[in-house]
Amino acid sequence: MGRSPCCEKAHTNKGAWTKEEDERLVAYIKVHGEGCWRSLPKAAGLLRCGKSCRLRWINYLRPDLKRGNFTEEEDELIIKLHSLLGNKWSLIAGRLQGRTDNEIKNYWNTHIRRKLLSRGIDPTTHRPLHGQADASFVKEVEKVVSFMRREDENKSSNSSSNSRSNSEEPKRWRCPDLNLELCISPPLQKQEDSEEDMMREEYGLLLYKRVAGIQMR
DNA sequence: AAGAGTTTCAACCGCCTGCCT
DNA sequence: GAGGCAGGCGGTTGAAACTCT
Numbered sequence: 001m002g003r004s005p006c007c008e009k010a011h012t013n014k015g016a017w018t019k020e021e022d023e024r025l026v027a028y029i030k031v032h033g034e035g036c037w038r039s040l041p042k043a044a045g046l047l048r049c050g051k052s053c054r055l056r057w058i059n060y061l062r063p064d065l066k067r068g069n070f071t072e073e074e075d076e077l078i079i080k081l082h083s084l085l086g087n088k089w090s091l092i093a094g095r096l097q098g099r100t101d102n103e104i105k106n107y108w109n110t111h112i113r114r115k116l117l118s119r120g121i122d123p124t125t126h127r128p129l130h131g132q133a134d135a136s137f138v139k140e141v142e143k144v145v146s147f148m149r150r151e152d153e154n155k156s157s158n159s160s161s162n163s164r165s166n167s168e169e170p171k172r173w174r175c176p177d178l179n180l181e182l183c184i185s186p187p188l189q190k191q192e193d194s195e196e197d198m199m200r201e202e203y204g205l206l207l208y209k210r211v212a213g214i215q216m217r
Numbered sequence: 218a219a220g221a222g223t224t225t226c227a228a229c230c231g232c233c234t235g236c237c238t
Numbered sequence: 239g240a241g242g243c244a245g246g247c248g249g250t251t252g253a254a255a256c257t258c259t
Contacts, residue, residue: 016227016253038244054245055228090247105248106226224256233247238240 013047017056021046025053026061059100066098070107078104078112083126 013021028044034057037050046053070078074096081092089101089108096104108123116123 014229036244049229051230051245052228058246059227087248101247102227110225220259222256222258225254227251227253229251230249231247232249234245235243236245237243 011047012041012049012052014052017060021048022056022061025057029057029061055102059102064098065100070099070111074099075112075115078108079116079126082108082112 024044024046028040032043037054039050040046040053041048041050044053048056077096078092081095085091087105089105093099093101093104113123116126117129120129121127122129
C-alpha cells in the first residue's frame with residue numbers, strides 16, 4: 001500500500017520553473033511570509049505541489065542566498081564539516097551563510113569529491129587512499145568519533161536506569177582530552193535540530209576551529 | 218561544424234520525524 | 239497510544255550546458 005501523494009499530481013506542473021511562476025511565488029511570500037506550503041500553491045495561483053514551491057523558494061528564490069562560486073575557505077570548511085558530520089547537508093549548510101543544502105550537496109559531488117581524490121583522500125571516510133596524507137586531521141576526527149561513541153554508550157545506559165533527565169537544561173558534550181577554550185557560534189539558520197544533532201554540531205565546530213585554526217563568529 | 222561524451226545543478230522522489238488531534 | 243498530516247532531508251534523475259574529438 002503506497003501512501004497518498006502530497007498533492008494532486010494530475011493538475012500540477014513539473015520541471016523547470018518559469019519566470020512568471022517565480023514572480024508569483026516571490027510576490028506571495030513577500031506579502032504572506034513562508035509557511036503552510038501545502039495550501040500556498042492554490043493561494044498564490046500556482047499549479048505546483050507545495051513541496052516544489054518550498055524547494056524553489058529555499059534553493060533559489062530566497063533573498064539571502066549568496067550564489068556564485070564557492071571560495072577556497074568555504075571549500076575547506078565544507079570538507080572539515082563533512083568529515084565530522086557526514087552527509088548531513090542541512091547541518092553543513094547551516095554553517096555557511098547564504099548556501100543551501102542542495103547547493104552544497106551538488107558542489108560536494110561535483111567538485112570536492114574530486115578535489116579530495118586528487119589529494120589522495122577518500123571523500124567518504126576522509127582517510128588517505130594510499131596510506132599517507134593529512135594524518136593529524138584524521139587523528140583528531142578519530143578522537144571525536146570515539147568520544148561520541150563513548151557518550152552514546154553512556155547516554156543509553158543512563159537513560160535505561162534514569163529514564164531521561166527530565167526537563168532540566170540539556171547536558172552539553174565536553175571532551176576531556178581537548179583544551180577548547182573557544183566560544184560557540186549558534187547555527188546560522190536552523191533552530192530545530194534534535195538535541196543530539198546540536199551537540200554533535202557544536203562539538204564538531206569546536207574541533208574544526210582547533211584543527212583549522214580559523215576564527216569564526 | 219557537428220556529433221559524442223561529460224559535467225553541472227535544479228528539481229523530483231520517497232522516507233523520516235515531529236506535531237496535532 | 240494511534241493515525242494523519244506537513245515539513246524537512248538525503249539520494250537520485252535528467253535536461254541543459256559545456257568540452258572534446
